[in-house]
Amino acid sequence: MLSNLKIYMLALTLAMLVAGPAMAQVQPDLAKTLLRELNGSMHFSTRAYQGTSLIGQQEFKQSKIKTNNNVWQLQLNEEPVINHPEARDITANIVLTHGEASSTAIGVSFNFGNWNRDNYVMVPASIYNGNRYHSIGDGYAPVYTKDMYYNPKVPLTISNNPRLAIEKGKASVIELQTSNAATPAMCFFSPAKKEGFIILTDQQSKWGNNGMTIAENAAQDSCTFSISAPAVRKLAPGFGDFHPSGDKAPDWKEGDELALKFRIYVFAAKDIPDLLTRFMGVRKAFTGPNHPRNILPMSELTRLATNICSNNFVTVPAGSYYLPENNKDFQLGWVSGMMNSYPMLALNNAKERQRVAAELDFVVNKLQGKSGYFYGGITADGELRLDKMSPDFSEPQAMVRKNADALLWLMKHMMLFKAQGYGNMIKPEWENAAKRLAAAFAHTWKEHGEFGQYIAPETGEIAVYNSTAGAIATAGLAIASDYFKQSEWLQIAKESANFYYSRDVVKQGLTGGDCGDISMDANSESAFGFMESLMALYNYTGDKSWLDKAKVEAALCSTWALSYDPVFPANSQIGKLQCHMAGAVWASIQNKHAAPGICCASGDYLFKLFRATGDVKYADLIRDIQHAQAEAVNIPPGHITTNNLVGSTMERIQPSDAEGKGSVGNFINTRNSWTETDGMLMALELPGIYVQTDKKEITVFDHVEAKLISDKGKQMLIEVKNPTSFDADVAVFAEKAAQAQKPLGYTAFVKWPKFAIKAGQTSRLLIGADGSIIAQ
Incomplete structure (x- = not known):
């Protein structure tokens, strides 16, 4: 061939x-x-x-x-x-x-x-930089050659694309x-x-x-x-x-x-x-604006997806955790291990709070290696799962991406415990594990000037160099630096962000290599992950130069999201449902399909960039992503996608014929925890309605419609319509324009008031100058 x-x-x-x-x-x-x-x-x-x-x-x-x-x-x-x-x-x-x-x-x-x-x-x-890179294999997830291991000069290597x-x-x-x-x-x-x-x-x-x-x-x-x-x-x-x-x-x-x-x-x-x-x-200038459908309020999405996650909590010989996959094994990070627990913690009820604590106990006690790095997963029976490695090497290896996720989400969990008033539940073992992991990343940076793609959890040695697999590690280090008052980690976060921005974004126009099923191929997850890191640095430094870099990175992210509503075959599942799929996020140059959401993130950093700059194209991008995710949710009887659990989603939105012409527009009858997780996270970390009270500007992310009815002095009267078939509790975030110049913290959503509106109804919302909901 x-x-x-x-x-x-x-x-x-x-x-x-x-x-x-x-x-x-x-x-x-x-x-x-x-x-x-x-x-x-x-x-x-x-x-x-x-x-x-x-x-x-x-x-x-x-x-x-x-x-x-x-x-x-x-x-x-x-x-x-x-x-x-x-x-x-x-x-x-x-x-x-x-x-x-x-x-x-x-x-x-x-x-x-x-x-x-x-x-x-x-x-x-x-295609990124012409895909003009070394290529290996002739199929999905090719095995790395021996010379790619423990080689600081390994070239960026992609699959046969x-x-x-x-x-x-x-x-x-x-x-x-x-x-x-x-x-x-x-x-x-x-x-x-x-x-x-x-x-x-x-x-x-x-x-x-x-x-x-x-x-x-x-x-x-x-x-x-x-x-x-x-x-x-x-x-x-x-x-x-x-x-x-x-x-x-x-x-x-x-x-x-x-x-x-x-x-x-x-x-x-x-x-x-x-x-x-x-x-x-x-990117939308020629095809024209797309038209997202309001079909599933964020609150209903949360109810359905958290119900699935709650019913998938298990206690097995290895420990207790929410299942991140369709079997009882546990995979850390990447596909929602110790990520789907975060929205469950946000439910703020005692049952799920105790379950989350049990999962954190399991992760830090069973998966952390001697170096401080974590193993990538473990079977239900307690056998450690290894990530990609050459058969010529016996030393266990783990994905750097999974470790970056582990640091970010450990820190986010502990911050949320505190924001909800349960800081006393944070165990020293959790904090010590986070410290050891942050220190491991810091040591790797000082030793090698990069984070690599695969790491040895016992020794801390980089097993495979290159790629942008450590894209999210920068964010984790920035948060850990503030939490533990370790200024050196913030400095390393800055240095690493500048390194990846210069080497990968400016010089190559791509980021890649942080998925376990690709080589170093350009992919969306590293692009969005690096966006997370750039906005984390803005959050902790207030330095607007990070916003300038984030604008470029957001542009790179936009190249991965469908900018228009593709025409699917009329007899395909998507075609019959007449789904509007603008905003579906493509996976990688190897995995040639789009998916419902960012793996595994809410994309709230795009909202934060919109808030800081006032540029509506960032709000437009994250709104598209959220609405495309909702189009993939299985809601019988009229909106069957996965043919699985009510509220479930799966990772395949297929506009291309990469899997054969018969696959175009057809879902796969299964479910993926990570797509459900990013739906929960979007419902949690994005406001349903965002208002700048002094500018009288309203931006809607939820599946409702909102418009200004009157301006009563310092108050705003807003009409809100819920065109969906579901009752909605809409999170409202209102502030003055000057307040938007201050970075938004990671747990700000905890304080957003909710506005209840019945299915098919229109109601009015009075917002005070201080952002409070005065009357309904």
Whole structure:
């Protein structure tokens, strides 16, 4: 399969590059001027296929292609984008005015001369830095080679994903459908020219999903970005492998026509962060605003999900804990071990409080190694579970990500105990375990200048270096520094954040490697996790330079979230439910699917960034994520998703054909604790309604509608409507704009008042200048 891919990549590259930038083509004048800044040109063509093999390509040199058998007509329409002189909207209407054409697609190609392999290439949720990295394996979660262990110089290594060639002197082609991307977009940044390029397009035409292709020649001095209608890929990318796509170009008859629409941006950019932030600002500009559905109030989601979690508390030979998986084994962090206990503690009742305490006892007594680092899990019978390791090594290893989660959530649990008035329940063993873990991270940083990807819990040695697996460790260290009054840990938190920001975000435009089932692949969890850390540093220092970094990181996070509501097959489960899935979060460049939420977090740091900056796009992103999560919740009889427990969710929202065409839009009939956990956390740590009283601004995150009715002096009268089928208790957070400039603590939600509103009803809420609820 791989050898066939190599042959095909070379053939397609030659076919697409045969028309060089110097050839006379149909060129809209304004777009031509923009593209010239990047040594680029635009070309329209018809493409004939035999199966999925490209057998012929005809370029529109003017507005018509005429052969012995048919006549094609091209009509171009170019429009400037209001307030964006660097952007153009282009529509190419192509009609077969005479004859017939079998198995033919149409396309537009952007050929860039004077290309440089150092250009940063990004397709949201699919390609980061061209995926131009060492690759291993030919399938899901490949085994690491021996030379990757205990090697400080191990290169960033990914699974077998679509990618540009890491080898010099080699041609390469990336073939995708629009459904392989969180936004139908292709982007690049040129360090030499200090310019950025973004092209946005529609998901599909009447022929199905569009294709997006990036082809680089062997000399790596020319590259073509192409959109086709429809997608005709030789091979479709899977979970770390490829399979025959089964794509088919349509047969045309006389009079058939198609409109290919897209928007291009060419703009000044000094670095990769400039490209990322520009992308976040325009990612919905072409597909238009999405329309989240209000279907499940946060309070009802909490009731359903905490009921599941409560019924999944077990006492087994290993100890007592809430199950983080569908079996009785325990996995720390990552998939909600010692995370799902946090919302249970927040219920603030004696039964669950005692259970949470029992789980913390179990974790610190059974899982911590001699070095202070924790093992990644344990079986119900008490046998330690090991994370990825080479069979050539006998030393047990654990994920750095799991240890970072352990530090963060140990600290958050203890802070919540105190905020609820139960600080006396905090045991010295919990605090000592947290201290030892923070000290282990500090030692690793001072010794190696990074946290690594895998660690040996007994010795504390880094077993696998590189990646952004320690993204959340910075947040844990910042919290621990404040809690235990250890200033050195805050300094290490700052140093590590600056290191990962510079090495991974600024220089590579990606974060990755913190999941146990991928290599060092770019992924969403590390992006959101690092966002957590940057906002933690702002929280504890008040230094707004961390906000500036957080804005860039939020932009990187946005590349992982669906920015529009994809069209799913009408007969698929998602299609039948008519779910609005904008906000579903893609997993990684290996695991090519979206999921209901961030693993495992509320994303409250996005709300905190919105609060600190007033920039609504951060509120918009977290609102989308929360509403997409609700769309995946199993609520019989009318909203069946998992076919499992009422209130359950599962991790697969599948817009792509990475698992085969039959999987598109279909849920898997199971449940995942982590997706239920992030739902509970969003319901807990995000306000339902946020109000700035002096600015009279209202932002809604819950599944209700709210609008200002009147401004009674210093008071606000707000009308709230609950359009759902469930009664709601809506958390209200109101403050003045000046108060929003003070960082928001981790347990602020404990003090948010609740506003009760029945299903289908409209009520009024009076808010005082101090943020209190005065009357209902």
